[in-house]
Amino acid sequence: MNPKVFLIHASEDKDRFVVGFARQLREKGVDVWFDQWEIKPGDSLVDKIFEEGLKDANAVIIVLSAISIQKTWVREELNAAVVKRMSHGTKLIPVVIDACDVPESLQSIVWEKVDSLDDYSQSLHRILSAIFDVSDKLPSASHLRDFPVVTENFVNLSRKRGSRLVRENIVQGLGIHKPEAPFLQ
Numbered sequence: 083m084n085p086k087v088f089l090i091h092a093s094e095d096k097d098r099f100v101v102g103f104a105r106q107l108r109e110k111g112v113d114v115w116f117d118q119w120e121i122k123p124g125d126s127l128v129d130k131i132f133e134e135g136l137k138d139a140n141a142v143i144i145v146l147s148a149i150s151i152q153k154t155w156v157r158e159e160l161n162a163a164v165v166k167r168m169s170h171g172t173k174l175i176p177v178v179i180d181a182c183d184v185p186e187s188l189q190s191i192v193w194e195k196v197d198s199l200d201d202y203s204q205s206l207h208r209i210l211s212a213i214f215d216v217s218d219k220l221p222s223a224s225h226l227r228d229f230p231v232v233t234e235n236f237v238n239l240s241r242k243r244g245s246r247l248v249r250e251n252i253v254q255g256l257g258i259h260k261p262e263a264p265f266l267q
Contacts, residue, residue, distance in 0.1 A: 084111050084113040085113065085140045085213050086113045086115065086139050087112050087115065088135045088136050088139035088141075088159075089104055089142075089145070090142060090145065090150075090159045090160060091145040091150060092145070092147060092153045095145055095149060095150060095179065098199060099145065099147075099196075101118070103145070103177075104116045104118075104119075107206075107209075107210075110210055112210070112213055115135040115139060117131070120134070120135065136159065136162050136166060140172065140173065140213075141172060141174070141212070141213050142167075142174050142175070143175045143177055143209070144163065144177065144188070145177050146176055146185075146193070147182055148181065149180075150182075151182050151183060151184075151185060157185075160185060160188075164187050173212065173213070174188070174191055175191075175193075175194065175209060175212050176188045176191060176193035177193065177194050177209065178194070178195045179196045179199060194208055194209055194212075
């Protein structure tokens with residue numbers, strides 16, 4: 083199931099950042115609640131934003147800019163997101179796109195600074211890592227210490243059975259190249 087993310091922003095930031103950002107999140111498998119896509123004429127803003135968007139979100143992204151930090155709606159949505167974070171542990175991800183004062187309620191949260199609105203691929207990667215709760219940290223190699231022995235046992239077994247095809251498939255499937263694996267010779 084795709085994570086649901088509620089996107090808080092100022093409407094003035096839509097064209098220069100938010101629309102493209104929301105599209106890229108969608109392309110990467112995030113179910114983005116973006117007002118432009120979700121709210122239709124005649125809808126109740128309160129119901130759509132607070133009872134649907136924020137209520138169902140696994141994470142909330144707030145786009146901070148010199149404009150957004152002054153907007154009443156942005157502050158109201160942020161307040162609701164902070165309460166949801168405290169009561170349900172919902173992830174809150176500030177994304178700073180302008181030089182601005184980060185609201186006090188976000189001072190203790192690590193935010194992502196977008197340095198260029200033209201190319202924010204590194205920031206997007208970090209934001210997606212936060213949304214999907216994955217790390218760039220490489221796994222410890224301690225669990226791999228027996229890997230060559232296990233591989234050698236498979237290869238030796240295939241030798242005993244005379245199946246060159248099995249041996250080659252194992253070696254190929256494990257990504258081992260003969261020059262790097264002297265036990266295959």
